[in-house]
Amino acid sequence: MVFWFWAIFDITRSRFKTPYMSTVWFLAILFFPVIGCLLYFLFRKKLITESPRKFQPKFNRRDLN
Numbered sequence: 001m002v003f004w005f006w007a008i009f010d011i012t013r014s015r016f017k018t019p020y021m022s023t024v025w026f027l028a029i030l031f032f033p034v035i036g037c038l039l040y041f042l043f044r045k046k047l048i049t050e051s052p053r054k055f056q057p058k059f060n061r062r063d064l065n
Helices: 002-013 021-031 033-047
Strands: none
Touching: 002 021, 002 033, 021 033
16 A cells, blocks of 8 residues: 555656656556556656756855855
């Protein structure tokens, strides 16, 4: 049960390479909880994009003081 909640939370927070993949994985975990979670965590590294975020603020230390 913990892995099921963890997988759903991770799907909502992750940035997939293709936009529809989050919906596909969410439905797979919803309809096939045990197998869907196992497959999601096995293939997660290949599905998630590792590119940097578009917005990256640059703060100076003296601006924060």
